[in-house]
Amino acid sequence: MKKLWNAIANGFLEIRYHVMRSILSVVGIILGVMNLTAMFSIVKGTEVANRTFIESLGAQDMVQVSVDWHKVHDLGASAMKQYRLTLNDMNNIKKYASTVKSVGVEVNLRETLQYKDKNKEYRVLGVSPSTFPMNKYIVVNGRPINEYDMQNAARVCVLGSTVAKELFGDVDPIGKVIKVRNDYFQVIGVLTEYGATLAKGPGSSPKKSGSSGKNNNPLEWKNVRILIPVTTALDRFIGQDTSQNWLSIFVQSISVEMVPSTMDEVMNIMLKTHNDQDIYTVGSVQEWMSNMEEFTGIWNIVLGVVAGISLMVGGIGIMNVMLASFRERMREIGIRKAIGASNVDIFLLFIVETIVICIIGGFIGLGFGYVVSMTALTVMLQGSFGAKPEFSFDAGVVAMAFSMFVGMLSGLYPAIKAAKLPPVEALRYE
Amino acid sequence: MESIRVYNLNKTYGQNDEKIKVQALKSITLTLETNKIYAIMGHSGSGKSTLMHILGLLDRPSSGQYFLNNRDVSKLSDRQQAHIRNREIGFVFQAYNLLPRYSVYKNVEMPMTYSTVSGSDRKIRINRLLEQVGLGHRIHHKPNELSGGERQRVAIARALVMNPTVILADEPTGNLDTKTEKEIMALLTELKDDSRTIVLVTHEVEIAEYADAIIKIRDGEVIE
Numbered sequence: 001m002k003k004l005w006n007a008i009a010n011g012f013l014e015i016r017y018h019v020m021r022s023i024l025s026v027v028g029i030i031l032g033v034m035n036l037t038a039m040f041s042i043v044k045g046t047e048v049a050n051r052t053f054i055e056s057l058g059a060q061d062m063v064q065v066s067v068d069w070h071k072v073h074d075l076g077a078s079a080m081k082q083y084r085l086t087l088n089d090m091n092n093i094k095k096y097a098s099t100v101k102s103v104g105v106e107v108n109l110r111e112t113l114q115y116k117d118k119n120k121e122y123r124v125l126g127v128s129p130s131t132f133p134m135n136k137y138i139v140v141n142g143r144p145i146n147e148y149d150m151q152n153a154a155r156v157c158v159l160g161s162t163v164a165k166e167l168f169g170d171v172d173p174i175g176k177v178i179k180v181r182n183d184y185f186q187v188i189g190v191l192t193e194y195g196a197t198l199a200k201g202p203g204s205s206p207k208k209s210g211s212s213g214k215n216n217n218p219l220e221w222k223n224v225r226i227l228i229p230v231t232t233a234l235d236r237f238i239g240q241d242t243s244q245n246w247l248s249i250f251v252q253s254i255s256v257e258m259v260p261s262t263m264d265e266v267m268n269i270m271l272k273t274h275n276d277q278d279i280y281t282v283g284s285v286q287e288w289m290s291n292m293e294e295f296t297g298i299w300n301i302v303l304g305v306v307a308g309i310s311l312m313v314g315g316i317g318i319m320n321v322m323l324a325s326f327r328e329r330m331r332e333i334g335i336r337k338a339i340g341a342s343n344v345d346i347f348l349l350f351i352v353e354t355i356v357i358c359i360i361g362g363f364i365g366l367g368f369g370y371v372v373s374m375t376a377l378t379v380m381l382q383g384s385f386g387a388k389p390e391f392s393f394d395a396g397v398v399a400m401a402f403s404m405f406v407g408m409l410s411g412l413y414p415a416i417k418a419a420k421l422p423p424v425e426a427l428r429y430e
Numbered sequence: 431m432e433s434i435r436v437y438n439l440n441k442t443y444g445q446n447d448e449k450i451k452v453q454a455l456k457s458i459t460l461t462l463e464t465n466k467i468y469a470i471m472g473h474s475g476s477g478k479s480t481l482m483h484i485l486g487l488l489d490r491p492s493s494g495q496y497f498l499n500n501r502d503v504s505k506l507s508d509r510q511q512a513h514i515r516n517r518e519i520g521f522v523f524q525a526y527n528l529l530p531r532y533s534v535y536k537n538v539e540m541p542m543t544y545s546t547v548s549g550s551d552r553k554i555r556i557n558r559l560l561e562q563v564g565l566g567h568r569i570h571h572k573p574n575e576l577s578g579g580e581r582q583r584v585a586i587a588r589a590l591v592m593n594p595t596v597i598l599a600d601e602p603t604g605n606l607d608t609k610t611e612k613e614i615m616a617l618l619t620e621l622k623d624d625s626r627t628i629v630l631v632t633h634e635v636e637i638a639e640y641a642d643a644i645i646k647i648r649d650g651e652v653i654e
Binding site: 013334336345427 | 521531545
């Protein structure tokens with residue numbers, strides 16, 4: 001124990017005596033640890049950003065029903081029409097499922113909107129009233145689409161905030177009539193401005209709130225769509241046209257925990273109501289999230305390997321420096337051996353110095369890694385639903401342990417060489 | 431009292447190749463006693479340094495036996511030999527061989543750091559020794575701030591700090607002027623006592639005059 005303490009003290013003395021050499025030797029370790037911590041933190045931050053994005057869709061308890069078009073394609077052209085999802089499917093799920101809170105539909109179109117002399121193409125969604133709470137479409141002006149609109153295939157619409165701004169400017173759009181393809185629709189509501197709090201938040205500089213600020217808003221897509229009753233969309237724009245994108249049905253489970261049972265139940269209902277034709281797939285946001293986690297895991301491995309390689313290179317750098325130090329200090333080794341240092345003492349002298357250098361380098365790297373990852377994450381997460389940049393301390397610990405390991409490994413060869421040096425040879429060295 | 435006995439000691443370099451084989455020491459048999467100063471004399475290349483290295487356990491003989499204080503030490507492990515160098519042998523080199531980055535005090539303390547001597551004992555002993563060699567006022571200086579004679583005094587203090595039974599001095603005054611040489615030799619001569627053997631390695635007759643016995647070596651053999 002005393003010997004070890006002695007060796008550590010000597011190590012520090014050596015490092016202080018060769019400040020520049022020690023700094024140069026640990027540059028590799030500093031960069032490696034910085035890489036490792038920064039990369040892990042950034043990957044983790046991205047994951048957090050993605051998760052908050054998905055959570056912002058209110059989608060944790062969501063299950064989506066869709067048609068497996070590859071299977072349908074194999075059955076021939078007529079099957080396309082036969083197996084597309086219909087409002088009946090939505091009603092069946094509503095009727096038979098016990099773990100379902102609500103069922104919504106969406107059908108996706110692109111149409112040209114016209115008001116007075118302005119016209120522009122927008123994404124038009126046919127939706128059911130239940131879609132509003134499920135997909136967090138919040139109406140701040142007017143009212144959402146209701147059951148009455150749905151049953152009567154009413155020609156009414158709810159505008160996204162950007163659509164309302166672009167078509168109407170400062171005029172209140174409620175009650176106005178716009179032209180969609182060849183039909184006239186009355187505006188009954190306007191959606192809230194998604195991401196507005198973030199775009200105007202204190203975190204963003206005035207420079208960024210310009211044209212690029214719009215692109216930075218990850219929720220802008222919700223502002224540039226218009227919503228009409230799904231029945232109206234089917235009657236007016238889709239009809240019997242089988243080439244069009246068809247309905248998608250999403251189901252909200254009664255709880256996040258029940259999502260797997262809801263998926264089974266919905267799948268069973270789909271099979272029962274379609275002559276046991278295995279043509280539908282049921283997916284959940286939870287599944288996507290676990291896929292994403294898997295993806296994150298892969299990234300962690302890839303980046304870990306990259307950072308590991310840079311640490312190894314750093315280790316080789318240290319080994320070189322320690323070998324040079326060994327040659328420079330051969331006489332010292334001889335003197336120490338002459339006055340009674342054993343091979344173990346000399347080994348400790350060298351290995352401890354290497355490890356001390358590596359630990360110091362590791363801490364410096366950790367500091368740099370912290371700065372780099374916090375900077376990168378702050379930029380990345382700007383406007384991402386208030387997600388806070390999070391430093392991965394696990395990665396810091398792993399990186400430190402790894403840099404110590406590399407230090408030990410790279411110090412091993414010079415230390416063994418020094419320990420085994422016969423005292424006469426060491427003393428003879430000038 | 432007998433302290434060192436070597437019997438039929440041989441040292442051969444390049445044993446595996448007949449062409450470069452050099453026999454540095456040939457059948458050396460010696461007995462050295464305590465309370466005496468010995469001078470090993472010979473020209474360079476005579477084998478006197480090799481003999482000193484073997485006596486100091488810095489090198490191993492090719493064959494033969496070496497008893498230090500009645501213990502056969504030639505076959506001990508590296509670790510055991512390091513232990514004996516630490517406890518029983520003190521070296522004084524021509525080139526002083528102090529560690530340049532450490533103070534006088536630290537240099538003298540160095541052998542103790544490879545032993546179990548406790549901190550308070552160390553301090554007393556180091557200070558007393560530095561007083562003894564006349565360097566009480568230089569404790570915190572670095573070796574490069576000292577003169578050659580002063581450096582050699584530090585080396586002598588270091589050699590004595592573990593109270594060894596054998597002092598091996600290899601050309602201890604080789605780098606010093608005549609006046610300093612006399613001072614250092616006086617200091618070394620003082621160290622002679624009942625439990626200690628002092629061995630000087632030199633090629634200078636003036637130095638050998640301080641010795642009680644002279645061992646002359648030529649071509650690896652003791653001739654006198």
